[in-house]
Amino acid sequence: MNRRDFLRTAALAPAALAALKLGCGNHRPAARRVIVLGIDGLDPQLVGKFAREGYMPNVSRLLRMAQISPLGTTIPPQSPVAWSGFITGRGPEVHGIYDFIHRDPATRSPYLATSRVQGTDKFLNLGKWRLPLSGAKVELLRKGEPFWTSITSQGIPVSMIKLPVDFPPPEGRARILSGLGTPDLKGSQGSFTFFTDDPRSLSDDTSGGVVVPVRDYGDGRYQCRIIGPENTMIEGNPDMEVNADVWIDRVSKAVRIDVCGSRAVLGEGEWSPWVRLSFDAIPGLSSVSGIVRFYLKQTTPHLKLYVTPVNMDPADPALPISHPDSLSRRLAEDLGPFYTQGFPEDTKARSRGILDDREYLQQAMIVLEERVRLLDHQLQRFDDGLLFFYFSSLDLNVHMFYRTIDPRNPLYETTNLERFGTIVRELYSKMDRAIGMAMEHLDERTELLAISDHGFAPFRRSFNLNSWLAREGYASLGSSRSMGRDMFSATDWSATAAYGLGLNGLYLNLRGREEGGSVDPSEADAVLRRIKRDLEAATDPLTGRRIVSRAYLTSEVFGPHQPPWAPDIVVGYSRGYRASWETTLGDYPEEVVTDNLDPWSGTHCVNPDVVPGTLISTVPLVIEDPRLADMGRSIAGLFEVPELPPGGRNVFESSG
Amino acid sequence: MGPIIVVFNAVFDVLTYPFSGLQPLWGLCFVSVICGIGLIILFRAASPQEAIARIRRRMGSQALGMLLFMDNPSNVIRLAGGLLWSNFRYLALVVKPLLVIAIPFMVVYSQLEARYSRAPLGAGQTTTVTVEFEDLPARDDLEVASLSGLDLIRPFVFVDTLRQVSFRAVVTGGPPRALSVMGSRLTVGRSREGAGAVHRWEYDDSWSVLSLLKPWVERVRGDSPRSPVGGAVVLPDARYHVLGGRWSWLAVFLVVSSATGVVGAFVLKVKI
Incomplete structure (x- = not known):
C-alpha cells in the first residue's frame, strides 16, 4: 500500500465502519478502562509510512482492530492551543490560549500564555530579611471546564499524567501530573548552565541558558555557582545559589563534583544521575529543593561542563506540580527523580551549539526512557477509569531532526546522515513500543486511543514578519541603525499600524488598547483586511512561492469579542515557512525571508490544514472529520456518563 | 572499648532482627517504643519523684491563685514571681535525670543514625x-x-x-x-x-x-x-512515609518515643 492508498483508506475507514455499525445496530458496552496516549506531534503521514515499512509493528497490529484517521488541529496548530482545546472541547475564545506567548497590550512585553506566578506583596520586614505573610500565587491561565469533570462526577477514577497546559493542576477528583507548561525552578521554560574556561565559548546570548566562565586556581578545583530561583525572603530578591566544587583530573579525563553533600564522578561524554540541590532561602530554616543532571563535555584543553535546567524536585516540589500533592512524591519514591519541567528536551542547548547532535540525543533519550518507565508504572497500577499519558519526546525531537528527512533543508547537507539519517524513524519506533506497552493491557472492556495535537511540516525558510510589516509600510522604525534589536526597541509606535509577536500572532497597534496605539478602532477592520490581503500575496523572492497560505482574522474565526491579549490575525504559514525566531521576540532583521539555519528544522506553526494530528482508536469512528477538540466529549461518552461535556462532538456516537 | 561496641551492636542487632524482613519503618518504630519506655523508667530512677510532684503541685496552685485573684494586681504579681521561681526549681530538679538519660540516648542515637538514616543500595544502583x-x-x-x-x-x-x-x-x-x-x-x-x-x-x-x-x-x-x-x-538519605509525609528517621524516633514516654509516664505513674 503506498502513501496515497494508505491515506485514502484512513479517510474512508471511519465512514465505512460507521455504516457497518449503524447497519448492525450494535452498541458497545460502556468501557471500564480507557487508555489515551497523547503523543505530541505524531504525524499521520509518517505513521502511515513507517507502519507500511514495518518499523511500527505494534501500530500495524493495532490497526487490525482499530482505525487510524487524521485528527483536525486548532488555529493556530500550537501545542498549548491544541491541548487546551482537547481539555475543554472549546476554542481560544473560551479557554483563552491563543499562542505559546501572549503580550501585555500596555507594554507589549511577552509572557507565557499558560500560567503565571505572582509573589506575595505582604511581608514582615526584619532588617534585610522579609518574611512572607502569605504564599506565592500560581495561576493557571487556561480557562474552561475540563472534560473529565463529567467522568469524575460519576465516581470514575481519572489519571492525567504529564498533562499539557495544566500547571498548576486544579483542585478536583482527578489525579493530575503537570506536563507541558510546567516551569523549571527558576520560573523559565528551561534555562541550562554551561561552565567553561574556554573564552571562545563565552557569549552574551542568554536564550535558553547561560555560559558561565570559571577557572582553575591551580588546585584542580573549579568553583561553579549554580543559580536557583529568586530569594523573595531577602530585600531585592537576589538569586539563590549553590556552590559545586568540580575537581578535574585531566589524565583520567574525568571530574568529581561535590555539591550539597552529594558526590558524582563523571568521565568525558557521560551524564550524571539526578543530583539533588538545596537552595537556602534562610539558612537552616527554609530551603528550596531542585534536581539537575551534569554532562561532562570536555576536560582538556578546557573544562566544558553542562548542567540541565534546575527542575523542581518531584519529591519536594517548590510549586504544585501534581494533584494531589502526594502524587509527584509517590512517583519519585517509586521511580526516582524525573524531569518535571514542561520542555524537558534541551533544544536550546542544541540550537546554541552547547550540545551537539549526539549529546542532545543522549539527553533526549534519557527523557524518553524516564517517560516510558513512568508509563509502565502507571499501566501496571491502572485498574479502572481513564488514564491519559502524554509524550513530548516525539514533538521536540522531530523539531530538531526534521532536517534529516527533508533534503531541501539548508542544513541537510551538513548533517551527519550516516549517523542520524534514521533518527526520525527510530523515534516513531520508540513511540510504537509505547503503544505496544499500552496494547498489552487491552481486553474486552478496555479501549485504547492514541492522539496527537498536530503533525509536522518542514521549516526551511524564516519569515521576518516585523521586517515585512516595515517594508510594506505597516510599521515604522526610528532609524535603520535600530534594526536588529529585540523587543521593538527600533519601533516608532506613532507610525506603526501592526506588529508581530509569538509564533503566529499579529497585533494591531490599536488606540485605546495598546499604549501609544496609532490605529483608530473605526479603521481597524479595514487595516486588518488590507494586511490579510497583502500577507496572503507575499512571496519568497528566492522561490517565488507564497509564504502565507492563509491569514485568519481572529474576529471572524473566534467571534467579534476577543480578550485584549488575543492576536488580531493568526498567520497560517505555507509548508516550508514559519515565523523567524527574531519575530517571536519583536525584532526587525534586515532581510524579510532568510534560510533557517537552526537545527530546529521541523515545525507545525503553519496553516492548520497542512499539519493535522493523528487519531488511532480501538473504538469505531462515526464522524469523518474528527478534531482534537472532539476527543474529550468522545472519551466521556465511552463511560456512558449521564451528562456529556458541552464542547466538541462525540466521534463514537452518531447522535454526537 | 572494643568489646563494649560489639555488645551494643549485638543488642541492636537482636532488637531489630524480628523486623529485618519488613519495611525499616517497623524496626525503627519498635526501637523507638522500647527507647521511650526505657528512658521513662530511667528518668524515674534518676529523678527525685517526690520533689517533682511537690513542685508541680505548687506550680498548679500558683497558677490557679493567679486566676482567682485577677482583681488584685499585687497578689497576681507575687504569685507570678513565685511561679517563675518554681519553674527554675523544677528545671533544677530535672537537670540531673536528663543528663543521666542523655548518655544512653547518645548511644541509641548513633545506632539508629547508622541503621536508619541512609537508604540501602539496591541491585543496579x-x-x-x-x-x-x-x-x-x-x-x-x-x-x-x-x-x-x-x-x-x-x-x-x-x-x-x-x-x-x-x-x-x-x-x-x-x-x-x-x-x-x-x-x-x-x-x-x-x-x-x-x-x-x-x-x-x-x-x-x-x-x-x-x-x-x-x-x-x-x-x-x-x-x-x-x-x-x-x-x-555516598548513600542516599532515607525517608519514611508517615501520615502522608516523608519523615526523617529522627522525626519518627522523636515522635514515637515521646508519645511512648508520655503514655509510659501515665501508666507507670512517673512524674515528669
Missing part, C-alpha cells in the same frame, strides 16, 4: 566511593578491586590536593559489599542485613568513646603505609 591516603599513590600503583557485591566503574578521579581517589561502584549483589583498596578491606553500605550502614572509613589504631558514637564509621585495618587513611561512600 551506583554509588560514588572516595578513598583518602596519607600519600596519594601513583596511578599505576593504585590497587582497587571488588571483593563482593560490587562492580567498579572507571575512570578513577585523582584529587591530588585532597590526596583522594574517587570512583563509582555499581551494586551487583550482597550484602556484604566490600572493596579491597591497597590491600585493606572496606565495607560499602550495610555489612549485613539489619546492620548499620557504613558510609565512612577512618584509620584509627585505638578504640575510644567517639568510636562508640560513630557506628557508621568503619575502622580501616591495614598495616601498610600505603593503606587508605579514610574515605566515604
Whole structure:
C-alpha cells in the first residue's frame, strides 16, 4: 500500500465502519478502562509510512482492530492551543490560549500564555530579611471546564499524567501530573548552565541558558555557582545559589563534583544521575529543593561542563506540580527523580551549539526512557477509569531532526546522515513500543486511543514578519541603525499600524488598547483586511512561492469579542515557512525571508490544514472529520456518563 | 572499648532482627517504643519523684491563685514571681535525670543514625566511593578491586590536593559489599542485613568513646603505609512515609518515643 492508498483508506475507514455499525445496530458496552496516549506531534503521514515499512509493528497490529484517521488541529496548530482545546472541547475564545506567548497590550512585553506566578506583596520586614505573610500565587491561565469533570462526577477514577497546559493542576477528583507548561525552578521554560574556561565559548546570548566562565586556581578545583530561583525572603530578591566544587583530573579525563553533600564522578561524554540541590532561602530554616543532571563535555584543553535546567524536585516540589500533592512524591519514591519541567528536551542547548547532535540525543533519550518507565508504572497500577499519558519526546525531537528527512533543508547537507539519517524513524519506533506497552493491557472492556495535537511540516525558510510589516509600510522604525534589536526597541509606535509577536500572532497597534496605539478602532477592520490581503500575496523572492497560505482574522474565526491579549490575525504559514525566531521576540532583521539555519528544522506553526494530528482508536469512528477538540466529549461518552461535556462532538456516537 | 561496641551492636542487632524482613519503618518504630519506655523508667530512677510532684503541685496552685485573684494586681504579681521561681526549681530538679538519660540516648542515637538514616543500595544502583591516603599513590600503583557485591566503574578521579581517589561502584549483589583498596578491606553500605550502614572509613589504631558514637564509621585495618587513611561512600538519605509525609528517621524516633514516654509516664505513674 503506498502513501496515497494508505491515506485514502484512513479517510474512508471511519465512514465505512460507521455504516457497518449503524447497519448492525450494535452498541458497545460502556468501557471500564480507557487508555489515551497523547503523543505530541505524531504525524499521520509518517505513521502511515513507517507502519507500511514495518518499523511500527505494534501500530500495524493495532490497526487490525482499530482505525487510524487524521485528527483536525486548532488555529493556530500550537501545542498549548491544541491541548487546551482537547481539555475543554472549546476554542481560544473560551479557554483563552491563543499562542505559546501572549503580550501585555500596555507594554507589549511577552509572557507565557499558560500560567503565571505572582509573589506575595505582604511581608514582615526584619532588617534585610522579609518574611512572607502569605504564599506565592500560581495561576493557571487556561480557562474552561475540563472534560473529565463529567467522568469524575460519576465516581470514575481519572489519571492525567504529564498533562499539557495544566500547571498548576486544579483542585478536583482527578489525579493530575503537570506536563507541558510546567516551569523549571527558576520560573523559565528551561534555562541550562554551561561552565567553561574556554573564552571562545563565552557569549552574551542568554536564550535558553547561560555560559558561565570559571577557572582553575591551580588546585584542580573549579568553583561553579549554580543559580536557583529568586530569594523573595531577602530585600531585592537576589538569586539563590549553590556552590559545586568540580575537581578535574585531566589524565583520567574525568571530574568529581561535590555539591550539597552529594558526590558524582563523571568521565568525558557521560551524564550524571539526578543530583539533588538545596537552595537556602534562610539558612537552616527554609530551603528550596531542585534536581539537575551534569554532562561532562570536555576536560582538556578546557573544562566544558553542562548542567540541565534546575527542575523542581518531584519529591519536594517548590510549586504544585501534581494533584494531589502526594502524587509527584509517590512517583519519585517509586521511580526516582524525573524531569518535571514542561520542555524537558534541551533544544536550546542544541540550537546554541552547547550540545551537539549526539549529546542532545543522549539527553533526549534519557527523557524518553524516564517517560516510558513512568508509563509502565502507571499501566501496571491502572485498574479502572481513564488514564491519559502524554509524550513530548516525539514533538521536540522531530523539531530538531526534521532536517534529516527533508533534503531541501539548508542544513541537510551538513548533517551527519550516516549517523542520524534514521533518527526520525527510530523515534516513531520508540513511540510504537509505547503503544505496544499500552496494547498489552487491552481486553474486552478496555479501549485504547492514541492522539496527537498536530503533525509536522518542514521549516526551511524564516519569515521576518516585523521586517515585512516595515517594508510594506505597516510599521515604522526610528532609524535603520535600530534594526536588529529585540523587543521593538527600533519601533516608532506613532507610525506603526501592526506588529508581530509569538509564533503566529499579529497585533494591531490599536488606540485605546495598546499604549501609544496609532490605529483608530473605526479603521481597524479595514487595516486588518488590507494586511490579510497583502500577507496572503507575499512571496519568497528566492522561490517565488507564497509564504502565507492563509491569514485568519481572529474576529471572524473566534467571534467579534476577543480578550485584549488575543492576536488580531493568526498567520497560517505555507509548508516550508514559519515565523523567524527574531519575530517571536519583536525584532526587525534586515532581510524579510532568510534560510533557517537552526537545527530546529521541523515545525507545525503553519496553516492548520497542512499539519493535522493523528487519531488511532480501538473504538469505531462515526464522524469523518474528527478534531482534537472532539476527543474529550468522545472519551466521556465511552463511560456512558449521564451528562456529556458541552464542547466538541462525540466521534463514537452518531447522535454526537 | 572494643568489646563494649560489639555488645551494643549485638543488642541492636537482636532488637531489630524480628523486623529485618519488613519495611525499616517497623524496626525503627519498635526501637523507638522500647527507647521511650526505657528512658521513662530511667528518668524515674534518676529523678527525685517526690520533689517533682511537690513542685508541680505548687506550680498548679500558683497558677490557679493567679486566676482567682485577677482583681488584685499585687497578689497576681507575687504569685507570678513565685511561679517563675518554681519553674527554675523544677528545671533544677530535672537537670540531673536528663543528663543521666542523655548518655544512653547518645548511644541509641548513633545506632539508629547508622541503621536508619541512609537508604540501602539496591541491585543496579551506583554509588560514588572516595578513598583518602596519607600519600596519594601513583596511578599505576593504585590497587582497587571488588571483593563482593560490587562492580567498579572507571575512570578513577585523582584529587591530588585532597590526596583522594574517587570512583563509582555499581551494586551487583550482597550484602556484604566490600572493596579491597591497597590491600585493606572496606565495607560499602550495610555489612549485613539489619546492620548499620557504613558510609565512612577512618584509620584509627585505638578504640575510644567517639568510636562508640560513630557506628557508621568503619575502622580501616591495614598495616601498610600505603593503606587508605579514610574515605566515604555516598548513600542516599532515607525517608519514611508517615501520615502522608516523608519523615526523617529522627522525626519518627522523636515522635514515637515521646508519645511512648508520655503514655509510659501515665501508666507507670512517673512524674515528669
